[in-house]
Amino acid sequence: xxxxxxxxxxxxxxxxxxxxxxxxxxxxxxxxxxxxxxxxxxxxxxxxxxxxxxxxxxxxxxxxxxxxxxxxxxxxxxxxxxxxxxxxxxxxxxxxxxxxxxxxxxxxxxxxxxxxxxxxxxxxxxxxxxxxxxxxxxxxxxxxxxxxxxxxxxxxxxxxxxxxxxxxxxxxxxxxxxxxxxxxxxxxxxxxxxxxxxxxxxxxxxxxxxxxxxxxxxxxxxxxxxxxxxxxxxxxxxxxxxxxxxxxxxxxxxxxxxxxxxxxxxxxxxxxxxxxxxxxxxxxxxxxxxxxxxxxxxxxxxxxxxx
Numbered sequence: 001x002x003x004x005x006x007x008x009x010x011x012x013x014x015x016x017x018x019x020x021x022x023x024x025x026x027x028x029x030x031x032x033x034x035x036x037x038x039x040x041x042x043x044x045x046x047x048x049x050x051x052x053x054x055x056x057x058x059x060x061x062x063x064x065x066x067x068x069x070x071x072x073x074x075x076x077x078x079x080x081x082x083x084x085x086x087x088x089x090x091x092x093x094x095x096x097x098x099x100x101x102x103x104x105x106x107x108x109x110x111x112x113x114x115x116x117x118x119x120x121x122x123x124x125x126x127x128x129x130x131x132x133x134x135x136x137x138x139x140x141x142x143x144x145x146x147x148x149x150x151x152x153x154x155x156x157x158x159x160x161x162x163x164x165x166x167x168x169x170x171x172x173x174x175x176x177x178x179x180x181x182x183x184x185x186x187x188x189x190x191x192x193x194x195x196x197x198x199x200x201x202x203x204x205x206x207x208x209x210x211x212x213x214x215x216x217x218x219x220x221x222x223x224x225x226x227x228x229x230x231x232x233x234x235x236x237x238x239x240x241x242x243x244x245x246x247x248x249x250x251x252x253x254x255x256x257x258x259x260x261x262x263x264x265x266x267x268x269x270x271x272x273x274x275x276x277x278x279x280x281x282x283x284x285x286x287x288x289x290x291x292x293x294x295x296x297x298x299x300x301x302x303x304x305x306x307x
Contacts, residue, residue, distance in 0.1 A: 038111060038122035039163070040075045046071075046117045051084040051157060054094075064106060068201075071159075077167065078106075078200025081160040085208065087149030088248065090305060094147065094158065095207040098128065100139035100173060104196055106202025107166035113157040120156075121147075124165050132174045139173050139196070150259040151277060151303060160204065171196045195213060256291040264290075265298040272302035 050068060053103035054060055060083070068079035085092060098106045108128050112121040129145040149156055173194045181188045264287035271280035280299055 008220050012255070025301065030106055037121050037124070039161070040119075041071055041073045041076075041111075041159070043117065046113070046159070049082045049159075050081045052206050052207060054083050054158075055087050056089070056208045056210055058297070062206070063205065064201045071161065075165065076106050076161050077164050078162050081200075081204055083158040083206065084155050085149075085158065087145075087153035087156050089153075091148045093148065093209050093284065094145045095142065096128065096145065096160070097131075097137075097142040097207075098141045098204040099205065100141075100171070101203065102197045103173075103196045104199040104202070105139075105171055105196045106200070106204070107162050107169065107171075107198045108143075108160050108204065109163060109166070110143075110145065110305075111159040111161070112145075113159060114159075115155050116152045117157060130171050130173070133179060142198075148232045151272075151275065157290040162198070162200065166198050167200065169198055171198070173198065175307045192236060195302060219291045222285075243278060256287075260290065261287070261292050262294055264292060268299050269302045272299065277303075 031188050049071075052060065052062070062081045063083060064079035067077070069082065070078065071080050085094070096108060096110065097110050107125040110123040111119055111123050114120050123143060123145055125141075128141040131137070131142045133139050147156065161167075173196055174221075175191055175193045176191075177191060178188050178193070180186075264283055267294050268280050268283045268287070271277070271283060280302070284299045
């Protein structure tokens with residue numbers, strides 16, 4: 001029986017939560033930006049890795065063997081894969097598949113790193129769920145990650161690894177006879193399904209494409225009263241907790257004039273086009289203070305390259 005899993009992701013405006021559904025065997029709710037349980041890797045080890053570049057023009061196949069790179073970290077074992085992604089081509093959809101071979105499969109975990117190799121988001125192995133074989137696809141563990149690099153970054157990085165805990169687990173596959181029966185609308189035989197054990201080695205396939213959907217924000221953009229985004233690239237230390245002031249009475253503004261609103265929208269578009277995000281944000285704040293309802297959509301579409 002097919003079910004769906006929904007993971008919470010942050011849209012570009014950092015103000016709305018959206019869902020993305022994937023076929024899965026169980027209902028799983030994940031917040032990928034939660035790094036509290038993610039393994040910690042030495043910075044020096046990350047800097048010494050050879051990062052394989054990914055792009056949308058071709059799919060990447062990586063065979064993980066006992067000669068592949070490995071990293072020393074608590075709980076981490078086996079081969080790892082390291083990929084770099086351009087951060088200047090807009091929103092990215094990254095599909096990572098780990099194929100089952102000889103009833104063995106590599107259970108991937110993915111740590112997303114900013115351009116300075118600092119952790120920003122973590123997709124644990126539970127995120128990559130079993131997908132039944134198709135006409136052109138094999139049994140596999142698969143997950144789709146959506147990321148939005150913020151303007152100003154050059155690259156972001158994906159570190160793929162498995163853990164000792166993953167090796168103690170297995171994945172139940174669909175028996176080929178059952179798959180055939182389902183495909184031909186025949187009665188499904190009552191036979192046991194094969195079980196794949198998790199391995200230190202395997203084969204990964206990575207597909208990258210650009211998209212206009214909502215995603216995890218990769219890098220700091222601007223403040224919001226909504227949920228805080230995943231920030232990748234911030235070099236500032238955490239600020240002390242602000243002093244909460246007493247609630248102020250709501251100030252009612254007169255409706256903003258059309259000419260004034262158009263003026264701010266044009267200035268915002270120009271600032272983003274020139275790469276001056278700070279100026280665009282100041283214009284956005286001022287426009288909204290005057291009552292503009294179109295300044296924020298204008299800013300967001302401009303950042304996405306649609307302004």
